[in-house]
Amino acid sequence: NAGVTQTPKFRVLKTGQSMTLLCAQDMNHEYMYWYRQDPGMGLRLIHYSVGEGTTAKGEVPDGYNVSRLKKQNFLLGLESAAPSQTSVYFCASSYATTNTEAFFGQGTRLTVV
């Protein structure tokens, strides 16, 4: 039972470098989300998707792009990493947006130096 899988688990980037975080879910969920978690700030929604081929901005979308080319995958891209993007990133998926459980991956710890 894989659930939600995030890769990589850890990454160190230099300022200005780019990278893509991959999220894969095997539960056939329509909805997928990317959050970042910073000390004292809780989980903040970056982008989300309500289905294959669709994406929408969340609370803190600046500096990030996403794509949902396949239903099971949701990619988060950083085009030019900045130290302010140092964080733990969580992907989640759910069957619906309300009254249903969101399943989370184990997180990606990203450090931008």
Place this chain on the structure above:
Amino acid sequence: TQLLEQSPQFLSIQEGENLTVYCNSSSVFSSLQWYRQEPGEGPVLLVTVVTGGEVKKLKRLTFQFGDARKDSSLHITAAQPGDTGLYLCAGVLNTPLVFGKGTRLSVIA
């Protein structure tokens, strides 16, 4: 503006004590959820409360949804070291699943 305010932010108690943590908002939610997160892991759902005034029990954990559906509380009876973790409340408004900042609970044996 934080849609969901959680208090206290930190709580350190002795094993066997009771505690209550709170989740408050000025907005009305159709439902609220409580998640628990352990270090190095993603949050895991504990409960969803849907009806105003609803009380749900999960072993030693009691969850309540306020009558006006603007607030919720989590009460733990006889806390154990295994209860240590970050407790997050979450709800849906205009965007999916908004989270509070969480209450970090430490239960000392």
